[in-house]
Amino acid sequence: MKTLLLVGIGAGDPDYITQQAIKALRRSDVIFLLDKGPAKHKLNALRREICARFLDGHSPRFAEAQQPERERDAADYRASVDELNRDKQAVFEQLIDEQMSHGEVAALMVWGDPSLYDSSIRIVEGIVATRRDFDYEVIPGITSLQALTARHRIPLNRIGRAVEITTGRLLADGWPQGVDSVAVMLDAKDTYRRFVGHGLHIYWGAYVGTADEILIAGPLDEVAERIASTRAEARERNGWIMDSYLLRKDGKG
Ligand SMILES: C[S@@+](CC[C@H](N)C(=O)[O-])C[C@H]1O[C@@H](n2cnc3c(N)ncnc32)[C@H](O)[C@@H]1O
Numbered sequence: 001m002k003t004l005l006l007v008g009i010g011a012g013d014p015d016y017i018t019q020q021a022i023k024a025l026r027r028s029d030v031i032f033l034l035d036k037g038p039a040k041h042k043l044n045a046l047r048r049e050i051c052a053r054f055l056d057g058h059s060p061r062f063a064e065a066q067q068p069e070r071e072r073d074a075a076d077y078r079a080s081v082d083e084l085n086r087d088k089q090a091v092f093e094q095l096i097d098e099q100m101s102h103g104e105v106a107a108l109m110v111w112g113d114p115s116l117y118d119s120s121i122r123i124v125e126g127i128v129a130t131r132r133d134f135d136y137e138v139i140p141g142i143t144s145l146q147a148l149t150a151r152h153r154i155p156l157n158r159i160g161r162a163v164e165i166t167t168g169r170l171l172a173d174g175w176p177q178g179v180d181s182v183a184v185m186l187d188a189k190d191t192y193r194r195f196v197g198h199g200l201h202i203y204w205g206a207y208v209g210t211a212d213e214i215l216i217a218g219p220l221d222e223v224a225e226r227i228a229s230t231r232a233e234a235r236e237r238n239g240w241i242m243d244s245y246l247l248r249k250d251g252k253g
Contacts, residue, residue, distance in 0.1 A: 002100050008110050032063050067088070071084075205244060207238075
């Protein structure tokens with residue numbers, strides 16, 4: 001049997017790592033690292049830092065592979081994601097076949113938590129379905145939304161109310177029905193700007209939990225342009241950006 005651990009490592013600060021994640025990494029013979037190109041080297045540097053800081057002398061080997069990229073601005077978004085996941089599955093299978101022996105445990109250090117806007121579980125399910133000698137476990141991590149709300153010192157939901165977690169792409173279709181709090185991830189297009197003039201409050205954060213962290217909060221009408229320019233500058237400076245935000249009707253709390 002080969003076992004793959006999908007280990008949530010938290011979304012930025014190495015101290016987000018949980019005791020359960022550390023135990024999982026210590027169980028591992030090999031750690032799979034997917035390289036997402038020079039702009040994102042910092043993310044793998046953080047993974048290595050976590051191993052150096054928390055594995056207490058245990059030194060699994062690292063097996064690196066190139067992360068396939070999704071076709072940007074593809075006409076059919078869903079088809080481009082499906083294709084990306086097929087390519088990722090091929091990379092995972094190659095790592096399992098070539099970098100693991102029978103009886104070994106491998107870990108994939110998943111950014112944040114594996115259940116939130118991450119395809120690892122779906123991909124590994126596809127592999128399990130075709131193999132008898134392979135299994136996997138999921139270890140939860142602190143999501144970017146938990147990091148965001150903690151840094152802004154706000155609850156995610158208002159009392160007794162629902163929250164919608166969505167993407168910039170979906171928010172562009174309009175405010176979701178029946179909610180007063182909307183958490184937005186994967187927004188490359190400053191979609192919050194469309195909601196200026198609607199009396200919303202925004203809590204925005206980029207690179208939350210890292211040394212590059214930037215936080216801005218306030219009435220959307222007052223801070224939207226500052227967020228847009230700060231975001232553009234940070235993206236230019238770092239070559240990439242990861243940011244998310246909570247939009248709330250009727251202000252704080
Ligand atoms: C592919 S999703 C992965 C989410 C991750 N699994 C999680 O649990 O947060 C990537 C998106 O998460 C958000 N994100 C991840 N890390 C972040 C961070 N440190 N600060 C702000 N947003 C972050 C951004 O919206 C980014 O576009």
